[in-house]
Amino acid sequence: MLDERRATILRAVVEGYIETAQPVGSGHVARREGVAVSPATIRNEMVALEQEGYLSQPHTSAGRVPTDKGYRFFVDSLVGPGELDAARRQQVKSFFASTHGALEDMLLSTSQLLSNLTDYAAVVVGPPHEQATIRSVQLVGLGARTGLVVAVLSNGVVEKATIDLADETGDERLAAATAHLSKCLVGGTLAALPEVSASGDVLLDDVCATSVRALSAGHETEPDHVYVGGASRMAVAFDAVETVRRVLGTLEQQYVVVGLLRDVMDRGLSVAIGTEHGLEPLAECSVIVAPYTIEGEPAGTIGVLGPTRMHYPQALAAVAIVSRRLGRRLSEG
Amino acid sequence: MLDERRATILRAVVEGYIETAQPVGSGHVARREGVAVSPATIRNEMVALEQEGYLSQPHTSAGRVPTDKGYRFFVDSLVGPGELDAARRQQVKSFFASTHGALEDMLLSTSQLLSNLTDYAAVVVGPPHEQATIRSVQLVGLGARTGLVVAVLSNGVVEKATIDLADETGDERLAAATAHLSKCLVGGTLAALPEVSASGDVLLDDVCATSVRALSAGHETEPDHVYVGGASRMAVAFDAVETVRRVLGTLEQQYVVVGLLRDVMDRGLSVAIGTEHGLEPLAECSVIVAPYTIEGEPAGTIGVLGPTRMHYPQALAAVAIVSRRLGRRLSEG
DNA sequence: GGATGGCAGTCAGTACGATCGAGTGCCAGC
DNA sequence: GCTGGCACTCGATCGTACTGACTGCCATCC
Incomplete structure (x- = not known):
């Protein structure tokens, strides 16, 4: 477990890196609110954090970047689900108020909603056919x-x-x-x-x-149907074209996506970071998943796929609220 | 209409640009087979071709790049549909020999086949529901x-x-x-x-x-269903991330894609180059379309979407053969 | 003894200038 | 009318120097 000061520093690095996509140096951390020590002290702590595997350094004279382990600690211990801003809450509300039509259409547009809310790619898996009579x-x-x-x-x-x-x-x-x-x-x-x-x-x-x-x-x-919304947003999430192609190519393989979500759910996770899900081509991505229930019964899964440096609190909040309201909407019939 | 020599030069520029993605200079054209005049002469002709709107120059000391009009002349008058190589022909053959299942599944995997054959994104539009009883x-x-x-x-x-x-x-x-x-x-x-x-x-x-x-x-x-295969390949076709995002975003809007194909078909074209189709976000793309028929009746459309500097002969050949065999396969039931 | 300020060292990014080379337009000559 | 020659343009490349953002280490301070 981490010292409170180290935790604060780790948090500052993760948040800074998520905001800027640039390695974060001791100076930037010191300038942040809530950190009351000098850059030199921060440097010492950062060495420790690096040795324990929470941070890494792209090259000698650069700042630090979170490792998967660093993100993991961040989402587990440093941040909660966050709240959606009013505009987005309104968007969710009016979506579920106005949506109608067949199950499939609804799941598809839900994936688009989730993608719009988060600015990442979104995935919705329909109810499994096994249980349906x-x-x-x-x-x-x-x-x-x-x-x-x-x-x-x-x-x-x-x-x-x-x-x-x-x-x-x-x-x-x-x-x-x-x-x-x-x-x-x-x-x-x-x-x-x-x-x-x-x-x-x-x-x-x-x-x-x-x-x-x-x-x-x-x-x-043909396994459970899956609906992918906003895949194009992955194009701006990474700057390496090759990464973009790999991620999009993976998203096109429906069975892989279904397997990914199922795997993450089976392991009782709601967030899988970087290589935790074991899918090589998505090593630079994180996945946030949540089940939705119809009349109390687990029905399907929704998820968001973004870069590991994604905006976790917002995305967690969006996934949570959409899964809840989707379930409620589908329970009504 | 173009002089034979100018046509040859235009052809060399188009082919060169498609191969290298670099502006083509008079020297390169001269070194090509089939061109028996000196670079100086070629330069003179290129000035004329530029004035007539077939070529353009990114900046003063650079080679020439084809305009949409240049590509248009190229596909209309300079090349035929081409032939698929043996490996691809085999791929088509075994695909249609082994494929089975519901109509939807078949159309989806056909779009993937077409994408694999051409290395571009492929689109398959299912039979319109209007005519079906x-x-x-x-x-x-x-x-x-x-x-x-x-x-x-x-x-x-x-x-x-x-x-x-x-x-x-x-x-x-x-x-x-x-x-x-x-x-x-x-x-x-x-x-x-x-x-x-x-x-x-x-x-x-x-x-x-x-x-x-x-x-x-x-x-x-909900208009006709459309199946998009290999959209991820667009990620490597352009080097500007923003272009990639725009193109992929457009491909996600099914009704736009259906409209695009229908529009191109309605105008009796089999190829729409650059801005010819009028879709702003796809200004740097060309579309090749072909109808397929079931038992002699026009049933749907297939198409390939690539960069304007796409490999037209191969793509034309692939679209032609796939549309023919798809129609035949579907006529068998 | 832990925190701090100072300092030397590292290294990516940038700016600058020289050079290179691909390509052009023009013109005189064949 | 084609061609070779020539002067010119201009992007790309390369080396250098410099800057700035870091780090790690160490002596010092509270």
Whole structure:
């Protein structure tokens, strides 16, 4: 644990670096409020902080920069969640008052809201399909030999899968299959699809089995939906083009993003700093996550992705308030 | 129209600039194959080309850079679509051999394919919903007071909209409403939704009317779906961070992208260079578009977005082959 | 003994000038 | 009409010097 004076100095360095993106020297720290010692003393303490791994020095005659460990101490012990300013609070309020439409649209625009609030990229993961029960199954013919299985889940998500049909499958047979599938699947989950029981009709059983396979395959390859808002803001967060490309490229891979958020949540964190999340390409980023609940049940996750030198208090506050209000909004239906 | 010699020189400048991103001087042009005159002569011709607006000079002792007009002449008169190399052709082939799944997934991965082929951002716009006829309508209850209208279209797209239900709407009434809606809507299009005819039951008519309104509203606010692949590649295409942010920000606005592609298509172009498309933030970009057809009918559009100094022949070839094979693949079902 | 002021040393960033080199425009000559 | 030659322009590069923001260390002070 850190001495109070050292903690104050560390805090000054972190805040200074977040503001200016420049290494912070002993002089700057001394000039800050709340620090009542001379630069020389600060230098001595900074050596200690560096040896303990909280700070690092880009080169000899430069100021200090926080390490991941330094940021970690900062968010854990030095700052609370902060408060949003009035304008942003108003923005959140009017957003949730006016938003409407399907679940997917709402999650997408929520990610944009969160990005606007923080000036970083934002991520919203929809409710997992595992837990939702199937409310309705329907088989619709499209072309001559193509059909579409449509399953409506209790959380409002619609899953679908295309299947090939035998030539002889007519409308009445599709209706029969729909009825049979409904009987077998409604009430269950996509994660644990049952075998469809035999109906006595070989062709019909075949269609049903194909449908179940297609639904199941579609569900496995495509994990929870994720909505990324404001990715373009990462372009200004770093000055190295290569870093920008790496980060944006990673954000494009949905399954990686979902995995990242899930991983952070699983470890009970609300903030993952730098390399803590283990994703090499995002080594210079921090992630702030929060779950949202629908009617008390954990439903999904929202998060903000920014540079490690991000504005933690604001971002924490934004994530907290958006997750709470999103949950409330979705619980209303 | 340009003199053959001038055309050759223009071509050399454009190709040189595309390769090196540096202004091209008379010496470089002279050293190129196919140019058999001295640098001095080339200089004279370059002055003429500059006066006619094909080239411009960043500053006095620098080489020349093509203007939008220069690129335009280049793509119109100097190069054909080019050919993909064997590796890429193979990539296209195996992609379409192995891809499967729902329409949406396929369009998304097609945009990623196109981006991989060209190293630029790629865009795929799905079939417009206007023309597709409704194959099936279903009303599903979700929560106590929430319902979901699900419409399956003939092109495989599933449209949905949430509606508020009166308390007293039970399952059997939903079934009745589903039946009634089906009778009224199936066979029509989302663009021209009919009034649902009266059934004699006030409550049921109310639910049906609400459903139609919700479907119609959802369809209007949300235009054709668009899939953007490889946006991160724009990060390396420009060296000004601000340009990168502007371009990426524009790509995030789906309706702008859809409008851009539609606009370019409507004007009968397959390439829009620089400011030709009129989108201020994309002034330094060119767009290559092509329609794809399903069973002979125009279905959607694919496109590539790159810097004006993009590699036109390859990109044209990639867009052409992908649009053709995508159409063929989708026609098979 | 901990804090401080002073001091020498380090090193990135900047300013300046010289030089280089790529490129131009112009002109006389072939 | 093409070409070679030439003077000129001007960005890029390089070396130098300098500045300024640091640090670490040490003697001193309370």
